[in-house]
Amino acid sequence: MTMAATxxxxxxxxxxxxxxxxxxxxxxxxxxxxxxxxxxxxxxxAFMKFDECWYCLPCEKDCPTGAVHVDIPFLxx
Amino acid sequence: xxxIDLEYDLVVIGGGTxxxxxxxxxxxxxxxxxxxxxxxxxxxxxxxxxxGMDGLNNAVIPGHATAEQYVxxxxxxxxxxxxxxxxxxxxxxxxxxxxxxxxxxxxxxxDETGDYAVRKVHHLGSYVLPMPEGHNMKRVLYRQLKRTxxxxxxxxxxxxxxxxxxxxxxxxxxxxxxxxDFYVIRCKAAIIATGAAGRxxxxxxxxxxxxxxxxxxxxxxxxxxxxxxxxxxxxxxxxINPLIKDYNGPACAYVTGPFGGYTANAAGERFIDCDYWSxxxxxxxxxxLQSGNGPVFLKLDHLAxxxxxxxxxxxxxxxxxxxxRFHENRGNDYRKEMIEMHISEIGFCSGHSSSGIxxxxxxxxxxxxxYSAGDCASVPHNYMLGAFVYGKICGVNAAAYCAANTxxxxxxxQVQAEHDRIEAPLLRTEGPTPFQVEYKTRRLVNDxxxxxxxxRKYQIGLRRMDEVRADAAHMVATNPHELxxxxxxxxxxxxxxxxxxxxxxxxxxxxxxxxxxxxxxERDDAxxxxxxxxxxxxQGHMAMKKKEIExxxxxxxxxxxxxxxxxxxxxxxx
Numbered sequence: 001m002t003m004a005a006t007x008x009x010x011x012x013x014x015x016x017x018x019x020x021x022x023x024x025x026x027x028x029x030x031x032x033x034x035x036x037x038x039x040x041x042x043x044x045x046a047f048m049k050f051d052e053c054w055y056c057l058p059c060e061k062d063c064p065t066g067a068v069h070v071d072i073p074f075l076x077x
Numbered sequence: 078x079x080x081i082d083l084e085y086d087l088v089v090i091g092g093g094t095x096x097x098x099x100x101x102x103x104x105x106x107x108x109x110x111x112x113x114x115x116x117x118x119x120x121x122x123x124x125x126x127x128x129g130m131d132g133l134n135n136a137v138i139p140g141h142a143t144a145e146q147y148v149x150x151x152x153x154x155x156x157x158x159x160x161x162x163x164x165x166x167x168x169x170x171x172x173x174x175x176x177x178x179x180x181x182x183x184x185x186x187x188d189e190t191g192d193y194a195v196r197k198v199h200h201l202g203s204y205v206l207p208m209p210e211g212h213n214m215k216r217v218l219y220r221q222l223k224r225t226x227x228x229x230x231x232x233x234x235x236x237x238x239x240x241x242x243x244x245x246x247x248x249x250x251x252x253x254x255x256x257x258d259f260y261v262i263r264c265k266a267a268i269i270a271t272g273a274a275g276r277x278x279x280x281x282x283x284x285x286x287x288x289x290x291x292x293x294x295x296x297x298x299x300x301x302x303x304x305x306x307x308x309x310x311x312x313x314x315x316x317i318n319p320l321i322k323d324y325n326g327p328a329c330a331y332v333t334g335p336f337g338g339y340t341a342n343a344a345g346e347r348f349i350d351c352d353y354w355s356x357x358x359x360x361x362x363x364x365x366l367q368s369g370n371g372p373v374f375l376k377l378d379h380l381a382x383x384x385x386x387x388x389x390x391x392x393x394x395x396x397x398x399x400x401x402r403f404h405e406n407r408g409n410d411y412r413k414e415m416i417e418m419h420i421s422e423i424g425f426c427s428g429h430s431s432s433g434i435x436x437x438x439x440x441x442x443x444x445x446x447x448y449s450a451g452d453c454a455s456v457p458h459n460y461m462l463g464a465f466v467y468g469k470i471c472g473v474n475a476a477a478y479c480a481a482n483t484x485x486x487x488x489x490x491q492v493q494a495e496h497d498r499i500e501a502p503l504l505r506t507e508g509p510t511p512f513q514v515e516y517k518t519r520r521l522v523n524d525x526x527x528x529x530x531x532x533r534k535y536q537i538g539l540r541r542m543d544e545v546r547a548d549a550a551h552m553v554a555t556n557p558h559e560l561x562x563x564x565x566x567x568x569x570x571x572x573x574x575x576x577x578x579x580x581x582x583x584x585x586x587x588x589x590x591x592x593x594x595x596x597x598x599e600r601d602d603a604x605x606x607x608x609x610x611x612x613x614x615x616q617g618h619m620a621m622k623k624k625e626i627e628x629x630x631x632x633x634x635x636x637x638x639x640x641x642x643x644x645x646x647x648x649x650x651x
Contacts, residue, residue, distance in 0.1 A: 076287055
């Protein structure tokens with residue numbers, strides 16, 4: 001296959017100390033309009049899987065433990 | 078791909094603003110009606126008002142404005158190209174909707190007497206009602222969906238409509254963006270409420286999802302309406318908005334204007350005397366940007382501390398709450414300096430301009446059983462409240478249509494063709510990625526379609542777009558999420574071609590910057606005082622035709638007609 005995986009710094013940070021995804025919480029994943037967050041099955045924590053962010057903040061505002069922080073994407077900063 | 082077959086009376090596509098209202102009103106009309114609301118995101122936080130809204134931009138409230146005044150204002154702001162009956166249907170129902178939203182728990186600003194605190198932003202009348210606590214809008218709507226027992230399916234991307242022997246709606250197709258399950262939903266009627274086509278141009282930051290509109294709103298509805306045979310109106314009347322440079326929030330006339338903020342040039346001087354978003358306002362903005370007086374700024378630094386704090390609360394907690402964070406990074410402070418502004422990428426959005434799926438005052442498209450509401454439908458300058466009012470109109474009328482019609486058989490050939498179209502990117506292992514094709518398409522939109530519009534550039538743009546379309550037929554998706562981006566890219570390419578064809582058709586200039594044609598710089602009322610309609614012809618190609626302006630029900634005086642042409646501050650060269 002002629003494909004490459006280009007890495008990129010994503011705008012959404014999840015504090016793994018605070019994230020309770022391993023207890024079944026999926027709030028941030030559920031509310032993201034662009035469906036770019038996911039739960040890492042190894043760590044049991046939420047993370048940004050796709051760098052396609054509208055920095056709209058439902059993930060951050062609706063997180064029950066305040067684990068999510070959204071930065072302005074680098075290209076706009 | 079697993080196939081899931083469903084059957085409803087009415088399917089509402091899009092759970093943002095107009096969609097939930099349509100579904101609720103259809104159920105209120107007939108609680109037994111089987112109504113499904115489908116969203117490609119989650120209705121709790123989907124659409125343009127994902128994080129709420131900071132105000133009503135077009136409230137027609139007795140004592141402040143009349144429906145006739147509003148129809149007149151929008152007719153003039155839109156250079157006469159309006160179906161006044163459709164604008165009137167909004168205006169006449171505007172206040173009832175405000176009262177209903179108020180009853181549902183939406184908080185509007187009121188004065189000490191309990192009256193709505195309406196502000197003047199438009200050129201002529203007063204229609205702006207702030208919502209300092211407008212962040213709970215989606216929660217209010219969700220409660221109503223629960224109350225009326227509307228069924229909701231999230232994360233399903235609708236891609237095509239099914240039609241019967243007489244061209245009528247028979248179903249809706251799409252896929253789940255997490256499982257790639259293929260959905261075939263049989264129904265009597267459908268309402269498209271998919272919002273703007275806001276992912277057509279590329280923001281100047283180069284970040285694909287840094288669009289003014291919620292990037293989920295990429296023109297899926299426009300594309301599926303076109304392919305089902307519906308006409309689209311005045312697509313050459315683009316949406317272009319004045320925004321904070323690099324940040325996709327409005328600057329913003331509606332919020333800061335009533336507090337004394339304004340758009341200024343580099344010298345801190347006003348150059349337009351009305352910040353209400355119109356094509357002519359954007360033209361003046363563009364001219365100032367390009368002139369030696371540019372760039373353009375949002376000026377608040379002359380205001381009192383308590384005024385600026387109030388503005389910050391509204392702007393940084395509603396609609397686009399990451400704005401404060403953006404300013405903090407840049408070291409911007411409204412108190413100390415003016416904030417640099419720029420113009421947005423292009424899009425289709427009737428909320429702010431007037432292009433979209435053609436509908437009449439009943440919310441009907443040209444396809445039987447197909448309705449459309451909100452930013453994707455053609456009623457001009459409709460904003461959030463217009464989406465609610467037309468959501469209601471569509472919901473009520475679609476319920477009546479369902480009562481009078483039966484379910485029809487589905488055409489297997491159409492279902493198979495769409496199944497194969499959706500599945501194809503998942504089966505490939507070689508080819509361009511959706512990201513690459515989308516980026517290229519939108520870069521070409523900026524290169525060739527962004528006004529000023531030049532005929533030769535548009536012709537080249539169309540040729541390049543054909544090449545991209547050919548490349549898009551080989552896109553690869555390695556998972557259902559990428560498949561969603563791939564199918565969205567097809568919609569974006571369709572919309573870009575529609576924008577180009579509609580713009581080439583109207584050989585005049587109108588709506589200020591929205592349709593500024595360099596080769597036809599003058600307005601030509603003799604030949605172009607009409608709507609333009611884009612539709613799929615018998616050969617399956619995009620075709621254009623003129624549609625006469627419906628007789629005015631609110632007469633406009635000759636002298637008033639030019640009010641929006643005189644926005645530039647007197648004393649400066651236009």
